[in-house]
Amino acid sequence: MTSAAASPSNAARGQTASPAPAARPQGGADGFTARRAIAFLIMVFGMFMAILDIQIVSASLAEIQAGLGAGPDEISWVQTSYLIAEVVMIPLSGFLARMMSTRLLFTLAAAGFTLSSLACATSSSIGEMILWRGLQGFLGGGMIPAVFAAAFTIIPPSRRAVVSPMIGLVATLAPTVGPTVGGYLSHAFSWHWLFLVNVLPGIGVTIGAFFLIDFDKPNWKLFQRFDWWGLVALAAFLGGMEYVLEEGPSNDWFQDEAVAILAVVMLVGGITSFWRALTRDEPLVDLSAYRDTNFTMGSIFSFVMGIGLYGLTYLYPLFLGRVRGYDSLMIGETVFVSGMAMFLMAPVAGFLSSKLDLRVMLMGGFLLFAVSTWMLTGLTADWDFRELLLPQVLRGMALMTCMVPINNLALGTLAPDKMKGASGLYNLTRNLGGAVGLAIINQLLSDRQALHYDRLAEAVSWTNPEAVRQLSMMTANLAAHGITDDRAALQQLAGRVTGQAMVMSFIDVFFLIAVLFACLSVTALLMRKPRAAAGGGGGGH
Template sequence: MSPRRVIAFLVMVFGMFMAILDIQIVSASLAEIQAGLAASPDEISWVQTSYLIAEVVMIPLSGFLARMMSTRYLFAASAAGFTIASFLCATSTTIEEMILWRALQGFLGGGMIPSVFAAAFTIFPPSRRNVVSPMIGLIATLAPTIGPTVGGYLSHALSWHWLFLVNVAPGILVTLGAFFLIDFDRPHWKLFERFDWWGLVALAAFLGGLEYVLEEGPGNDWLADPHVALFTAITLVGCVVSFWRALTREEPIVDLSAFTDMNFALGSAFSFVLGIGLYGLTYLYPLYLAQIRGFDSLMIGETVFVSGLAMFFSAPLAGFLAGRMDLRLMLLIGFVGFALSTWMLTGMTADWDFNELVVPQVLRGMSLMLCMVPVNNLALGTLPRDKMKGGSGLYNLMRNLGGAVGLAVINTMLSDRADLHYDRLREAITWTNAEALRQLNLMAGNLSAHGLDGQLGAISQMAGRVRQQAVVMSFIDVFLLLSLLFGGLALAALLMRPPAKAVGGGGH
């Protein structure tokens, strides 16, 4: 390995970090952006949704584009466009402008992510994979985890504009580094003549529509909402046409043949599940701290940063273990650890904060790294070189889709289970319940001492307590479901086969 290629790869890794970080960097600062752009509550969610929809379309498309343009031109163009879109986001004056530039930012950012995974498993020999795989695994898991923390600090210390301006200087350096250093492959421009434009339209309808349905469905009663119903129909049509074009075209824009490799198929399924755990808990921790504990964005960032630290310090351990133990056993340990970390949260109360959450977060961060490294190696380590670019796009797509499906299920479950628990708790609090009457009298006496209507105020406070407890119980239900999911899949890791030691690496 020449120093030039190592530096080029590090430049690509940093570009991928920027692209993945920007998925979540706005999540803790949406209120500030909403105020700055005078946006409505329904509109502001599209600052994140537009990015996700555009990114999820580009990720599988990037395999074809990398073969046509080469890694060098695709990555440099994506980094340059991402940097420009970031600057335009910061200068937006209306919510419509912000949504447009965020979509462009997500689309171009999606072109950088799979290229890094493909490069890691083609330019490095197998003996170096236990170094590079933890590196890309760390970035893929750390970036979305610390996104809310970084965003919270930037918007709190400076302004929401710096959520995007922070990308400009590094983006320029990444663009220049990619253009002048990457030399892994050569472009094949004749592929442009066989570009499947209808396949692209179908792919955008399928994945873009699916992302919209999963984002908007939980809050709009799913198919009862006409827009969700319309996009569900668009998704189904796009799905059928996308698969038909992919299976019948000589040169499809999304090559599905990588799924004929059993390791890749199982690894993609594990990547889907890891997406549920990664993005699901990155969403659940801040949501609990905001709704139940009343933390602001800065306090939330300081609390959830523990997971990121655990990932950072456990990455070298994951690389060390990957070279010295069966990857399948390592994956099993990671899944069991993740299941245990969510099982510990099933004892949650409305009083939990940093001290109670620190151990589950540390265990979650370590387990994610123990999962990500072997999944990367097992899924991509057995793919032939000519399938690597397309396979990398599909592998990363599965992780993002897992996150989208997981968030949709989590949001739906939180809403439905909170209503169910509230009804059950309300039925138990009657005028014959001695403990409920005791607490009502205490609250009424306290309010009356301050010159307020004690009886009415006490009933209102009791209703608030019941609602809060119902919400906490719905969180517990979600954590229990995640524990069962990861615990149940742990044994499936043994179905994979170790990658051959001589596969790939060091190609020109």
């Protein structure tokens, strides 16, 4: 669908019966009006809500489980259902935006997201919660790609040094501070406020989107060509993949019947999805953007960014909870440093993007992320806020230094009519990177901890003088506290070995992530610089 600003005849194609639009108010030489600026800010806030809600429950699952009387195997679905539904909607949103217009899609998505948030807060059973969280994720996924598409179609290139850091900040800050915000709300109030906090802002976003977004026109004729079987295949493919990646590591992968069945569903759905996407004139997911080298390379970088972004957001709280014994609030206060570093780095990243070669900036950001993760390979069981401070600050700076050039390089060379579909695919790669990364991380942590435990246990024997000395000290210490059972000292020593094996498994994962980012950084030079006026800037699509 071509840009609505490309030709005056676009408004008279018979898609609507509305009279010819009035002349666009001039907000500047580039035609970017104050109305569109406010509309874009409203969309950015809606995207922030949707991404924040991915992680907002992660630190408060225990409180939700207790409140709903859920079992330990059920509570993980509060997060899994959101992720599965969101990952299906994100690539679908491009077609829906062309059919319904950005205004209508974003308004309906924001309204539905708000209502489903309220329904989550009023849920009385785990079944209800899972249902509403799935709907919340599906509708939230409709808001995210629209912001990226708007940034490269209605925003003039001259203003992208301000806009790109804004959307980059939201895309990285929201999942990073999600556990912090969630931990604070559930600790200070109750778990219900994890969802109630969305209601008033959601109403504001809905009203603002309906009255202010004017970027494009709907094309309802596309509804007649909607690929319903393609939708079923897409849901089977992406939903099955998300389930397998979420549940596989903790359920011994294909030894679990549900994981094995969903893997088959994923495979069939994937083959069908790609076949329909490549053979239909109007596919639900338009893959033609991958003909652009920058978009293909940018998607690879986005995928790896997802591994680093969601992987480290998961690993920091996991270490602090399992090894240090922190509660949700203490974890939130500790990891908030990365979010603060991102916030302060955003304007710097915007300035650098207008002065440096974006490819060099991207390479530097990935190398800085590798350095920040490499510093964690010196981890010990005693590390807390002080030791984690510098790695977290560098990580936050690196994420912003990476996100701005990735967005500009990947989307800045595409034609405006490709932007909606490409934006969905681009955001999908980041989410899939996070899902794949977390699955691999969980598997590595489990396997490496078992390996390190076995090796350490071999060294902790009666023939090892240091092990015997440590055991004697523990026995004497316990006896001083009135505990004379010899097995207590052995159990304490086994606990130390388990803890050390756990720390060593974290170190292994940090090492691999650092190597991944360092190796990929050099490929940034394979991309080409966007043209000065790439992606449009004055009109709708």
